[in-house]
Amino acid sequence: MKLNVGRIGKAHGILGEATIEVRTDEAEDRFAIGAVLQTENHGELTVVSARVHNGILLLGFEGIEDRNAIEAFRNELLYTDVDIDAPGVDEDDYHVLQLVGCKAFLVDGDEFGVVSDVLNLPGQDVLSIKTATGEVLIPFVRQLVPVVDIKKKMMTVIPPEIAGSI
Numbered sequence: 001m002k003l004n005v006g007r008i009g010k011a012h013g014i015l016g017e018a019t020i021e022v023r024t025d026e027a028e029d030r031f032a033i034g035a036v037l038q039t040e041n042h043g044e045l046t047v048v049s050a051r052v053h054n055g056i057l058l059l060g061f062e063g064i065e066d067r068n069a070i071e072a073f074r075n076e077l078l079y080t081d082v083d084i085d086a087p088g089v090d091e092d093d094y095h096v097l098q099l100v101g102c103k104a105f106l107v108d109g110d111e112f113g114v115v116s117d118v119l120n121l122p123g124q125d126v127l128s129i130k131t132a133t134g135e136v137l138i139p140f141v142r143q144l145v146p147v148v149d150i151k152k153k154m155m156t157v158i159p160p161e162i163a164g165s166i
Contacts, residue, residue: 001081001082001083001097002038002079002081002082003024003079003081003097004023004077004078004079005023005027005030005031005079006020006021006023006024006027006030006031006037006057006077006078007020007021007023007078008021008059008070008073008074008076008077009074009075010071010074011070011074012053012058014066014067015060015066015067016061016065016066016069017049017058017059017060017070018058018059018060018061018073018074019056019057019058020059020078025120030080032047033048033049034046035080036080037078037079038079038080039076039078039079040076040079041076042072042076045062045064046061047060047061047062048060082095096118096120098150099118099127099140100115100116100117101114101115102114102148102153102154103155104155104156104157105154105156105157106156106158107146107158112157113132114130115127115128115129115155119137123139124139124140124141126138127140127145127157129157136159138158138159138160144157144158144159144160145157145158146158
């Protein structure tokens with residue numbers, strides 16, 4: 001599956017490097033030297049340099065050797081092919097696209113809603129679940145989401161208002 005992993009920002013310096021808005025949890029793999037990334041308007045780009053400067057990822061690409069050349073790529077989205085069904089590092093390692101669309105059930109078996117999005121917040125990921133009464137946000141932690149079955153596209157959730165009364 002082709003996934004958006006970043007966006008090219010402004011040029012940095014005179015040697016053709018650009019700032020990168022990272023949109024992946026696996027930046028060190030996705031943007032490693034030699035990685036080939038696809039763009040919508042400029043074909044493929046091969047990473048030839050990668051470094052972090054003041055907390056910002058800077059990449060250099062094969063064939064782009066000056067500031068003017070990289071400026072033509074500004075705001076270009078970067079994509080890579082990802083096998084979202086590949087096993088993760090551990091059993092609790094899920095891809096966002098595996099979670100979106102999962103049916104959420106309460107512990108008693110009642111249907112609660114459907115996962116519509118996963119918010120990647122600094123503290124932890126948060127599930128956005130569309131219910132009959134609106135959107136409910138549930139931190140994606142084992143205490144509140146004790147069961148996830150990706151193959152069946154379902155999970156058990158304990159909404160915070162219920163968890164507080166247990």
